[in-house]
Amino acid sequence: MSKIWTPGAGAPGFDPRSLRRGLDEYLLRCEQELIGIRRDLHAHPEVAFQEFRTTQIIVDFLTAIGLRPRVLPNGTGVICDIRGGDGPMIALRADIDALPQKDTKLVSYRSTVEDAAHNCGHDVHTVMLLGTGRYLAMLAEAGMLRGTVRLIFQPAEELPGGARNVIAAGGLDGVQRIFALHCDPTEEVGFLGLKTGGITSSLAKVLITLTGRGGHTARPFETEDLVTAVAKVATELPAVLARRIDARSAHVLGWGRISAGLTANAIPPEGELEGTLRCADPLVRQWALAVMPELLAALTSPYGVGCELTIPVDMPPTVNEATSVEIFRAAGTHALGEDKIIDTEQSLGGEDFSLYTEKIKGAYARWGVRTPGTPKYGLHQSGFDVDERCIALGVDLLVHTALTALDRSRSEA
Known part of the structure; x- marks a missing residue:
């Protein structure tokens, strides 16, 4: 050397x-x-x-x-x-x-x-x-x-x-x-x-899976309108969280992937939203993850879809x-x-x-x-x-x- x-x-x-x-x-x-x-x-x-x-x-x-x-x-x-x-x-x-x-x-x-x-x-x-x-x-x-x-x-x-x-x-x-x-x-x-x-802040990867029977787009009343439910969750869940969390606490729920369906004239039986929840305060993260199932149930119940929340990654x-x-x-x-x-x-x-x-x-x-x-x-x-x-x-x-x-x-x- x-x-x-x-x-x-x-x-x-x-x-x-x-x-x-x-x-x-x-x-x-x-x-x-x-x-x-x-x-x-x-x-x-x-x-x-x-x-x-x-x-x-x-x-x-x-x-x-x-x-x-x-x-x-x-x-x-x-x-x-x-x-x-x-x-x-x-x-x-x-x-x-x-x-x-x-x-x-x-x-x-x-x-x-x-x-x-x-x-x-x-x-x-x-x-x-x-x-x-x-x-x-x-x-x-x-x-x-x-x-x-x-x-x-x-x-x-x-x-x-x-x-x-x-x-x-x-x-x-x-x-x-x-x-x-x-x-x-x-x-x-x-x-x-x-x-x-x-x-840095905490990082939780959020995966939400919505399920229904699927059906024809001409007759959404005969099935569960899953794509509309996905859209509702995508827009409303971050908005509701923002109203429930102290505005002085830095946080953001953002989506990186939304998927549902393969064709224009069929309501799909499954859709997914994937994103991240980031919180500067560990206590806010803990509360947000605990309350999200309740908020998701309230948002999706009018559409009759099934809803599953998974947190595949959770970093402090x-x-x-x-x-x-x-x-x-x-x-x-x-x-x-x-x-x-x-x-x-x-x-x-x-x-x-x-x-x-x-x-x-x-x-x-x-x-x-x-x-x-x-x-x-x-x-x-x-x-x-x-x-x-x-x-x-x-x-x-x-x-x-x-x-x-x-x-x-x-x-x-």
Whole structure:
């Protein structure tokens, strides 16, 4: 393994000047390589639990630098420990899956896979963690890493729920704190958004199935008018919930899929609505899920249809622990400058990083990826892209985060 500083220059370790010098040399040498890996991943996206090619790229990279990565039991996702001297263990997490969407960008690295695209930045998360892992491995080889850093490359965040696979495989065993960055295209490249407490909201996937006998559209009075009932639920359930929940509490019930019937002249026997309920307040989520069967019964009973409510996914909000946020803040100040640390708000987006912070201390931060002077845009848009300077800056930040976290965890021991 190549050295990260020249003989006589001083060990990088925890001396800020030596660490800065070593990191600058490393990033200058490796930035284009990391951008190339990111573009390859972007051009070959893989959706939840299908990330086999991505997993192999991760394994090959980590193996080549002398580490021993472990693939999760289902064949996608990787856990890899970088072991230094005696000390605590912290974890850094990157999600690796893509979305089942199209990529409409006109760039050389546009997705080559039909209906799959990295429109949430997980390719960026992956390469930032690879670059961070290699530098930390160099520190460990030089005897300058006092503790263990666990790299977690998690599958199926978009499903969501891949975090459960990591936990089941022992991914949190022995870990004192865990950290993650997520691309934020509303903020300019190199800005770090921090918040103590809830930073994402709860996420419940809602599946409602309506059933009837079916019949002719000329005679809806002879059967159950199922399509009208589906439409009623689609419009009225969110409206009724909004009137029953305190307006000061952020929440949204939104539909992503509605289906019923195959032809214009037949009332179908079954219809479905699928969407998500997102709540900033866990108590509001608990109440809303409890009252929804009652509201559905009231809305559908005039039509005589059967109604079944299923919650296939239910994620808590991600709650950042105060000390972990301060670790991010200290690391960001050293890596980026104090002027690049900003406050961020709790969003109604869901994130299965919440399953980690339910069990151990940790923090999730937003990472600016927008080119300065360009319009703001959102995640999950078909033209999503990043200012690739965020990759080297992200490695810088994550290295500082890992070292700061190990240092703080030692002082707490």
